[in-house]
Amino acid sequence: MIYLSFNKIIIIIIIILCKIFYSIRRRNRQKRVENNIQHPLSPADAPPLPISESADADAAAASSTTITTMFRQASRLLARSINQQPKMMARAFSTDVPATPTVDSTFVESWKKVIPNMEPPKTPLTFMQPRPSTPSTIPSKLTVNFVLPYASELSSKEVDMVIVPATTGQMGVLPGHVPTIAELKPGVLSVHEGNDVTKYFLSSGFAFIHANSVADIIAIEAVPIDQIDQSLVQKGLAEFTQKLSTATTDLEKAEAQIGVDVHSALNSALTG
Amino acid sequence: MAMASLRREGRRFAAPLISSQPITAIRSSLIAEEQAPLGIRSISTQVVRNRMKSVKNIQKITKAMKMVAASKLRAIQTRAENSRGLWQPFTALLGDAPSVDVKKNVIVTISSDKGLCGGINSTSVKISKAMHKLTAGPEKETKYVILGEKAKAQLIRDSKKDIELSITELQKNPLNYTQVSVLADDILKNVEYDALRIIFNKFHSVVSFLPTMSTVLSPEVVEREAESGGKLGDLDSYEIEGGETKGEILQNLAEFQFSCVLFNAVLENACSEQGARMSAMDSSSRNAGEMLDRLTLTYNRTRQASITTELIEIISGASALEG
Numbered sequence: 350m351i352y353l354s355f356n357k358i359i360i361i362i363i364i365i366l367c368k369i370f371y372s373i374r375r376r377n378r379q380k381r382v383e384n385n386i387q388h389p390l391s392p393a394d395a396p397p398l399p400i401s402e403s404a405d406a407d408a409a410a411a412s413s414t415t416i417t418t419m420f421r422q423a424s425r426l427l428a429r430s431i432n433q434q435p436k437m438m439a440r441a442f443s444t445d446v447p448a449t450p451t452v453d454s455t456f457v458e459s460w461k462k463v464i465p466n467m468e469p470p471k472t473p474l475t476f477m478q479p480r481p482s483t484p485s486t487i488p489s490k491l492t493v494n495f496v497l498p499y500a501s502e503l504s505s506k507e508v509d510m511v512i513v514p515a516t517t518g519q520m521g522v523l524p525g526h527v528p529t530i531a532e533l534k535p536g537v538l539s540v541h542e543g544n545d546v547t548k549y550f551l552s553s554g555f556a557f558i559h560a561n562s563v564a565d566i567i568a569i570e571a572v573p574i575d576q577i578d579q580s581l582v583q584k585g586l587a588e589f590t591q592k593l594s595t596a597t598t599d600l601e602k603a604e605a606q607i608g609v610d611v612h613s614a615l616n617s618a619l620t621g
Numbered sequence: 622m623a624m625a626s627l628r629r630e631g632r633r634f635a636a637p638l639i640s641s642q643p644i645t646a647i648r649s650s651l652i653a654e655e656q657a658p659l660g661i662r663s664i665s666t667q668v669v670r671n672r673m674k675s676v677k678n679i680q681k682i683t684k685a686m687k688m689v690a691a692s693k694l695r696a697i698q699t700r701a702e703n704s705r706g707l708w709q710p711f712t713a714l715l716g717d718a719p720s721v722d723v724k725k726n727v728i729v730t731i732s733s734d735k736g737l738c739g740g741i742n743s744t745s746v747k748i749s750k751a752m753h754k755l756t757a758g759p760e761k762e763t764k765y766v767i768l769g770e771k772a773k774a775q776l777i778r779d780s781k782k783d784i785e786l787s788i789t790e791l792q793k794n795p796l797n798y799t800q801v802s803v804l805a806d807d808i809l810k811n812v813e814y815d816a817l818r819i820i821f822n823k824f825h826s827v828v829s830f831l832p833t834m835s836t837v838l839s840p841e842v843v844e845r846e847a848e849s850g851g852k853l854g855d856l857d858s859y860e861i862e863g864g865e866t867k868g869e870i871l872q873n874l875a876e877f878q879f880s881c882v883l884f885n886a887v888l889e890n891a892c893s894e895q896g897a898r899m900s901a902m903d904s905s906s907r908n909a910g911e912m913l914d915r916l917t918l919t920y921n922r923t924r925q926a927s928i929t930t931e932l933i934e935i936i937s938g939a940s941a942l943e944g
Contacts, residue, residue: 355873356806356880363799456720464751470820470834474717477709494710498798498884501706516863528855530714531862532870555877557714560858565710567881569798 353603359569361607362535362552365589366570369581369615483560487525493540495549495566502549502571508542511564513556514614524562531556535611537574537618538566548574550618552611579619586612664927669920673913680909686737687902694827694895700796701824701888708835708885711878715843715856719836723815725764726756727785729808729883730776731821731890732769734789739897741822741890742771744832749776749820752834753783766808768887785812792891798884805880815842817879821886822893828900830893835886837879840871 353361453472460469481492493511495503512521514536533556539548554568589608596602730749732742749765749772756763765780767773767787776784786808794800816838823833838846844867847856861870 354806354809355876356802356809359877359880360799360802360806363802453717453719459720460751460755463755467747467751468832470748470832471823472717472719472833473708473712473835476823476833477712480713494706496706496710498704498707498881499700500703504706520862528859529862530859530870530874532873534863555710555874557710557859559713560855563713565713567707567710567877 358607359553361604362611363569365585365608365611366535366552369577369585480559480563481561484562488562489524490562491522491524491526492563493566494563495538495540495568495571497568497571503540506540506542508540510541511566512537512539512541513566514538514551515556522556522558522564526558526562526564528560529556529558531558533566533568535614537614537621538568538571548618550574550577550615574618577615577619582612582615582619586616664923664930666920666923666927669916669923673916673920676909676913676916680906680913683902683906683909687899687906690895690899690902694892694899697796697888697892697895698824701885701892704885704888707881708878711881714859715838715878717836718838718846719818719834721816721836721838721842721846723838723842724761725813725815726752726761727764727766727812727814727817728752729766729817729819730768730772731819731886732767732772733890733894734770734792735894736771737898737901738894739901741830741893741897742769742775744830745820745822746772746775748832748834750780752818752820753780764812766812768804791887796884796887796891798880801884801887802880805876805883809876809879815839819882819886821890822897823889824892824896827896830897833886833889835882837875837882840868840875843871843875844868 453474456472457469490507490509491511493503493506493508494501495506510521510523512519513531514520514533515531516534519536520531533551533554535552536550537548538551539546549571550573551566551568552570554566556567557565559565586609589605589612593602593605593609596605728749730745732745753763753765763783764785765776765783766785767776768789768791770789773784773787773789788804791804816836819835819837821833821835822830825831843856861867863870
């Protein structure tokens with residue numbers, strides 16, 4: 350059995366998901382774009398993909414970059430049309446340095462000893478919003494931070510419960526959950542607040558649940574379930590099952606296996 | 622053409638005809654352009670005019686570059702700000718330990734490929750070299766992984782043997798997570814590390830860029846720090862879901878953390894690069910404008926002086942004829 354590093358697995362999953370999500374996003378963007386501006390975006394004629402002689406993942410990554418670049422460009426153009434100049438001015442000074450920066454004093458001291466003339470570089474602690482400390486009683490609501498590389502879906506949202514797709518199965522998280530580090534597999538994340546349930550399909554990632562009832566969920570791709578196309582899922586599942594049976598090398602088998610897993614998860618997400 | 626030939630004639634006739642002032646006066650008005658070497662009293666404005674033309678071109682070019690950088694900045698700034706949430710959960714879980722004491726340090730320096738962006742690349746390189754000095758010691762080794770041409774050019778001069786890997790042309794395609802993830806995978810496969818230190822310029826505002834260093838620890842070091850207490854002490858209290866062993870999860874966590882932190886770092890650095898280029902080009906076009914003003918004054922003074930000289934010659938010549 351071949352060993353694939355975590356990042357490589359994520360990359361393969363993203364490439365598989367991009368093909369489905371890209372068509373969904375393109376549909377949404379085109380709907381919104383037609384409403385706002387007339388825009389000559391034609392994603393169908395993709396630029397010729399640069400095929401490299403290196404590993405499959407690299408070539409696949411290159412193709413995914415062109416696909417993702419196209420819908421990133423689409424989203425960028427859309428964002429630009431919406432975010433006009435006044436908003437840009439308001440954002441010119443970013444406000445993510447908290448009022449009282451915490452600094453690692455040992456580092457600063459050891460720096461000053463060796464290099465007295467230069468200012469030490471800042472560290473991530475300086476830029477972090479401090480997290481609430483562990484309360485003595487269990488709080489009533491769970492604070493959820495759900496982040497993706499290109500957006501923060503939910504940040505510090507107070508909810509009642511979330512159900513995350515951990516590798517060991519669906520895991521429900523309530524306020525006062527024991528601190529956990531959970532690796533996620535492609536599946537459905539459902540956020541329950543009162544009577545509303547929002548469901549997202551996630552690519553894999555990690556979930557951290559801290560003692561102070563703060564849950565951090567980090568995934569790479571997430572799409573609301575109602576935007577997934579059933580027919581594409583079925584087609585993809587058939588294709589990958591066929592690839593799995595005809596795969597020869599370990600790498601191909603692993604990739605096809607991942608494809609089958611992702612598509613069956615998508616399938617169960619749509620049906621379940 | 623005619624003027625040029627007259628100029629050339631003027632130079633040849635200059636010396637013998639100095640005495641006859643009216644002829645000189647006429648000729649000087651015809652050859653007012655050329656700087657004659659011997660005694661012809663024409664003051665040239667051609668040199669100044671050439672300089673003015675080139676300075677004006679420079680001003681136009683730098684103004685255009687500033688506009689381009691501004692538009693690129695606008696595009697990438699939203700993405701960088703959106704990606705800021707990505708590294709915070711890791712710091713919340715694992716804390717931040719820049720002063721961790723390990724044997725194998727790898728310094729990942731992020732810089733730009735193109736120049737004309739102010740001092741951000743030099744800052745990154747200075748801090749990388751300082752970190753190298755800080756983490757040096759007996760039985761310790763520090764290596765560099767360089768992203769971007771500019772840092773490579775600077776570091777290759779004195780630390781050539783310490784450079785493990787160097788990657789350029791990062792921004793040929795717009796940055797996205799998959800590309801950075803492949804990169805992170807490559808780095809992790811080829812480099813042995815106990816601690817990875819990522820040095821980049823964090824985008825604070827259009828005029829201020831803060832050099833920042835993020836630390837990613839290898840799973841073994843995380844376990845060691847967790848056992849010894851300190852910031853990572855509560856890591857043991859976390860239950861592990863999924864995977865067979867804690868070590869496997871920590872391994873995946875370290876890889877994931879590295880690719881997330883690298884993604885944010887690359888975006889922030891790209892943002893800082895565009896901002897720095899914008900301000901560099903802005904000050905450059907302002908300087909060009911000031912230089913142009915000074916040259917214009919000189920030009921006018923020179924022109925007026927040459928006219929005055931001609932007039933004096935004509936008038937004195939005329940008054941001499943009258944007697």
